[in-house]
Amino acid sequence: MSQLRPLLKSHRILMTVPGMKDFENTGSTYNPEAWISYEDDLALDPYTTFWGTSGTALPRMGAFSYTHSKLSKAISVGRFTSIAKGMTVMGAKHPLEWASTSPVFYNQRLLMRTYSADHGVELDAAQFSYKPGRIAIGNDVWIGEKVTLGHGVTIGDGAVIASNSVVTSDVEPFTVVGGLPAKKIRDRFDAPTIQALQESQWWQYAPENLTHLDVANPAVFAQQVLQQAAAGNLRTFETRPLTARRIAEHVEAPGTGTN
Template identity: 35%
Template sequence: MTYIDSHGGDRVKSLSPEPTIHDPVQITESTLGEWTEIRPHSRLHAAEIGDYTYLMERVQLDYTTIGKFGNIASDVRLGPPNHPIDRPTAHHFTYRAAMYDMGEDDDTIFEWRADQPVEIGHDVWIGHSATVLPGSTIGNGAVVAAGAVVVDDVPPYSIVAGVPAKPVRRRFPEDVAARLEATEWWHWDHETLADRLADFRDLESFLSAYAPETAEPSRLD
């Protein structure tokens, strides 16, 4: 019997400030923060990945910004490029003409794509095989369920699921989410995170120690 390792190798036992990039990975015009990990067969184009964010196997990003502490499961697609369906054909020979020896490429299509970025906040979890379409914004602390297709903005600390993705429930009550978000803990330095690790393992302890008693909920523009 032949074993096929279709889901990547074993998890690494330690990371470092230098990004950990597994082979094969394709990265173009992108930046990676510290303590990040990119698992095999992922592809990033015009992407920005914040500190501590990890991408599991076969993730594809186009024109996407992900904040810190992002949790991106395998087979996720963020910002898959749209085709110009208002033309006689949606096929890319009309804008990748040089590939087919038909003339010059049409750069306006690539500019149009770049003008529809995906923006992912901090501490966001995106489940297996989810898709986030161009132009969508996902707020801090949100969760996108496995297989969901996000076509609209997702408010902070909300959980969405389905095709198209719809709200299921909140991750925390709005007042709790506002207090948690007000701490902006994702900007704490590495030593502070390590020192406060025990409090990260209990919500009430964390809120009591670091959050204001009240805070205004954040809104997506």
């Protein structure tokens, strides 16, 4: 962390806790020796926020999004998305269709190697391969506390996931879902408003073009964005994400992680 702090500040990436008032203090609450992990495909936009210690893993995340949860390498996040505490990803899949789901039959790591050595026996291993799918979280998504996501799910733009939900399938844009497993509760808005919001793609524009619009009235807001865009009055917000290559150029020991 001590090496990364200047780079995070220059890229306008905020690592904060409640009560922090000065951007210059970003990352100051972390142990200077804290290990920060990231993947080779890292693309972290400026104006993103990590609460608590969630910034020990840097993800693919769009501008103006924040997270209270440490995000796994399987997750990518769009812009203007809000992620509460305790979001996790399901564990590894087991072969439910087999006679036994135990890894003793297919994933014989140290435990079973020890058993083999202790008893002087050889074990056969069945072939079971499973590659977890990537998880895509769209723009302007709100994920409540203690949500669990299944591998490979896509959460559409504008969706809301209720606290304590388990998401096992894709979530359509602008729907509210909840439960175990999560099911649709309702649409956020009526169909014409949802269509207009999707067409507007408002999250691609700079905040100064958006905050003076009538956000409290979704239908009006969407039409205002569409009209302003058609008139050429909106500026697309372009970013230069923080990448693994940029980190490798900055820190003393390039790799897939740094302190």
